[in-house]
Amino acid sequence: MTHQEISHHRLVSQKLYKTSPFSPQEIVQHLGAMQAQDYAMAKWAIGSRTDATEKEIEEVINSGKIIRTHILRPTWHFVAAEDIYWMLDLSAPQVKRFTNSAGKKYGYDSKKFDEANAFIEKLLSGNNHLTRDEIMQELNIKKASNDDFLSAAIMMNAELDGLVCNGKMKGKQITYALLEERVSKPKTKLSKEESLAKLAQRYFESHGPATLLDFSWWSGFPPTICKSVINAIELQLSSITIDNQQYWFKQDHTDADNFRESVHFLPAFDEILISYKTREAAILQEHQSKAFTNNGIFKPVIMENGKVIGTWKRTIKKDHAKIETQFFNETETDKKQLIFKGIQSFENYLETKIVIE
Structure with a gap:
């Protein structure tokens, strides 16, 4: 694995290739906690990893199988019941x-x-x-x-x-x-050490390859605590050192055979960016200010083959949804048409016509 391949591996671990069908609650449980202060966009974060429609995801949330509450960092997250x-x-x-x-x-x-x-x-x-x-x-x-x-x-x-x-x-x-x-209370409680180990393993298996500082940022726990818990579970994880930086991920992580050409129109605050302390693996430093601000406001992004190439926004109309795009670099019309095929899953999710402007 090279540094350039990290973002590809994260697409696999975050279930963005959709190689197997998962229910909305299974996606949330796999990722542990999904940032969800922008409710509409947070639903699409689930939808982009499943074949469920927005209405179906809303029903699951209304049923209490997925809970939206403040947890981890001081913001809303989706968490499995x-x-x-x-x-x-x-x-x-x-x-x-x-x-x-x-x-x-x-x-x-x-x-x-x-x-x-x-x-x-x-x-x-x-x-x-x-x-x-x-x-x-x-x-x-x-x-x-x-x-x-x-x-x-x-x-x-x-x-x-x-x-x-x-x-x-x-x-x-x-x-x-x-x-x-x-949600009924469980009959038994985990110790703090057991809970930390469970949280860390869930994070690295669903977000890896990721570093100690990535986990510290995502979980809200200081690096000293995170280092101790990684030491406790390191036999359950795999790791690789790139440029003197250690990355952790699940043991049976699949290799390059899983990679394929891909385009994703991902929501604001999606885990593919927000769950890491640094984001250079997915977006060039020179483009980061176009995708998120210093005070933590993240825009919806367009990813091609694991790299962010632009941003997008949607406006819901009476009988269609309008999509506007802004690419970081000049993009040829033919290539744009290929990229716009990536919006098909969003059209299926909304169950309405998409008009690109």
């Missing part, structure tokens, strides 16, 4: 530092957060799914001018405490529901 409790037990204490800090600005300490939790539990009990605005109205918390940070901190704290998660969509509005009414 089977993983939600052990992953929350592991990562919630570190993420709660952010909610505790935000709460202090509004006079919220642990006691006030607990009081809010108790009220929210009564409010949502009996499979009562409510939007954040509806919950805040009952808590008598009015929207503030500074982006409503207090309500966000209250609900994130409730998520991290394992009280709430996403409920069923109410039209186009996201709701909250009680987690235990959606």
Whole structure:
């Protein structure tokens, strides 16, 4: 394996070649956690790895087989229902530092957060799914001018405490529901060491080849802890050193026979970019500012043979979806037509006509 081949291997490990059929929940469980603050794009992150339509993925999320909540880093992720409790037990204490800090600005300490939790539990009990605005109205918390940070901190704290998660969509509005009414608590709990080992192995098998610092960034745990857990599971992984940098990946990782010419129109915040500390394997340094910003805003990208060659955006119309593209380099019309064949899976996913402009 060479440094230039890393991105190809990641396409395999992240199931973007779609060599076998997987259900939406199987894709989420395979990847461990998929960043999901942009809900529409996060659904396509699943869709780009399966043959499921957007409606089918929405049904799986509404059913509670896939949970959307704050976990790992302080942002939303999709997590499989089977993983939600052990992953929350592991990562919630570190993420709660952010909610505790935000709460202090509004006079919220642990006691006030607990009081809010108790009220929210009564409010949502009996499979009562409510939007954040509806919950805040009952808590008598009015929207503030500074982006409503207090309500966000209250609900994130409730998520991290394992009280709430996403409920069923109410039209186009996201709701909250009680987690235990959606997913039953397991009878046994993993130790922190067991959970860390499980998380690390899941990451390297689904995102590898990846480095210690990649795992540290993705998991939110400091490099010292990540180094210890890699040492504990290294016999279950394979590794290769390239340019004095060690990359870890699954033991039975398939070789170049799996590679093929490919074009992918991938969503904003897709794991293929956001789950690594550095992204040079997939996108040239000179183009990175066109695909993501320093403050963490990622655009939808076009990948050809494992390399990002441009960005795209979609606008949903009444009877079609409009796709606009921006390539990093001048691209011939004939080649564009070949590249645009890569949008076919998005058309199938949306179940509507695609118009490219």
